Amino acid sequence: MPTILVVDDEKDIRDLIVLNLQREGFASLEAADGLEAFKLAKKKAPDLIILDLMMPHKDGLSTYRDLRDDSRTRGIPVIMLTARGRLEEKITGLESGADDYIVKPFSPRELMLRVRNLLRRTLDTGQSDxxxxxxxxxxxxxxxxxxxxxxIDxxxxxxxxLLVLTESPGIVKERAELxxxxxxxxxxxxxxxxxxxxxxxxxxxxxxxxQIDTVRGVGYRFLEQANPGDDTDED
Amino acid sequence: MPTILVVDDEKDIRDLIVLNLQREGFASLEAADGLEAFKLAKKKAPDLIILDLMMPHKDGLSTYRDLRDDSRTRGIPVIMLTARGRLEEKITGLESGADDYIVKPFSPRELMLRVRNLLRRTLDTGQSDxxxxxxxxxxxxxxxxxxxxxxIDxxxxxxxxLLVLTESPGIVKERAELxxxxxxxxxxxxxxxxxxxxxxxxxxxxxxxxQIDTVRGVGYRFLEQANPGDDTDED
DNA sequence: CCAAGTCGTGACGATTTCGTCACAGGAGAT
DNA sequence: ATCTCCTGTGACGAAATCGTCACGACTTGG
Known part of the structure; x- marks a missing residue:
């Protein structure tokens, strides 16, 4: 059963969305602000995030960027809620393909439709892993x-x-574990x-x-690429 | 909530399927033979029919033809249950694109997967041919x-x-799935x-x-053609 | 500096997997 | 019935991939 994280500072709206999600058979998580949302997303790895852009404290847009910057949350599709004419233009610019947005006020039916569509795209086609x-x-x-x-083949x-090595970038994997x-x-x-x-x-x-470092007597370590764009020599 | 008609002469199998459907949140109808199924399908217009091909009295295959001949039931997708090696060959001929079949013995999980897929295809896209x-x-x-x-013939x-391969362009289909x-x-x-x-x-x-890529040890992958013609992109 | 342990490298044979072919049986058409 | 086309299967070779070994280079500790 897919799990969906609902992020909105207004409890009424959260409740409305969560109710609809439950009716569709989805499990849900809730967060009232961006920081809580980000932590919860990393911890619980939901299948989708519904994110209100208008929130006090931490803006939804910067939360969105945080989600996109963290490797654990990067693949999670996000549906953004925005008021008409406010941030629409900005959103369209930074869409990452897997994402969507909907303008408030929205009908629950419309939102659920998008949730299903987005989950279908990501879960079914396996782009989530x-x-x-x-x-x-x-x-x-x-x-x-x-x-x-x-x-690269x-x-x-x-x-x-490589998969095992990248489980923990920067941390040594022992030979025995590999x-x-x-x-x-x-x-x-x-x-x-x-x-x-x-x-x-x-x-x-x-x-x-x-990328791969040898740690003598212990194992190997995968390092994130340090200098992208450095390609001038071969010897 | 989608309604699904389950047609099988064995009550045990019907019960098993219906139980699984309920767990998935589907409403279900039952029929024990082809004639009853046909009448029920016309009357209730279910969203999908699960049809056992091996039944006494009225054969599943002729029931299928009846369903396809009647305008009220023509559009309803059908999942056929068949024993391995029995009628497989005949089915392949009359597959009308919107339908599917599964060989017994099958796992409930597999059946539910196909139910969801088929419903998604037909409900969402209005069964594009x-x-x-x-x-x-x-x-x-x-x-x-x-x-x-x-x-191309x-x-x-x-x-x-090719149809299965193009379900997910650029993504590997495992040999087993194919x-x-x-x-x-x-x-x-x-x-x-x-x-x-x-x-x-x-x-x-x-x-x-x-077009078709081999992924050794896994399966095959359909690649979109690099089209010399231009492509217009819009939202 | 020496000895022991560890790692990198290239080569090789064994195994697995895939591509190709020929062919026989079957279904549908004439 | 005869013909044609389609299909599945086994045989066989080709290719890719894998694990192992030998050997040299390097590191570490004394």
């Missing part, structure tokens, strides 16, 4: 990697390895298999910025 | 493919395969049938731009 780390975009369902929009094993999660090895095994695949991964990634 | 992907135009009703206006199997949706295979089957038809499809499409 796309992981983004810096310039990297890991498409799980597609077994495809894009860096700055450029597709990875084998399934390489992809799985072997466990990618190959299913349960024992501590002395093997060069991991090294070989790390090498192959590095080969395919190096032209897009060296 | 023509699908357009880039320069491709798939005419479900006439089982015809046009690329840039040029007609496809067999029914090829057409169905086998399931085109041939009704429920198990993971080691067969070269899929490959063969992919090849035949590729042969017919390649002169109009290579």
């Amino acid at each position: 796309v992981i983004e780390i810096g310039a990297f975009r890991l498409d799980k369902k597609n077994v495809k990697l894009h860096v700055d929009g450029n597709p 990875l084998t399934t094993t390489e992809f799985k390895l 072997l466990q999660k990618v190959w299913g090895y349960s024992d501590l095994i002395q093997t060069r298999t991991l090294d070989t695949h790390i090498k192959r991964l590095r080969e395919k990634l190096e032209e897009h910025g060296s | 023509v699908i357009e992907i880039g320069a491709f135009r798939l005419d479900k009703k006439n089982v015809k493919l046009h690329v840039d206006g040029n007609p 496809l067999t029914t199997t090829e057409f169905k395969l 086998l399931q949706k085109v041939w009704g295979y429920s198990d993971l089957i080691q067969t070269r049938t899929l490959d063969t038809h992919i090849k035949r499809l590729r042969e017919k499409l390649e002169e109009h731009g290579s």
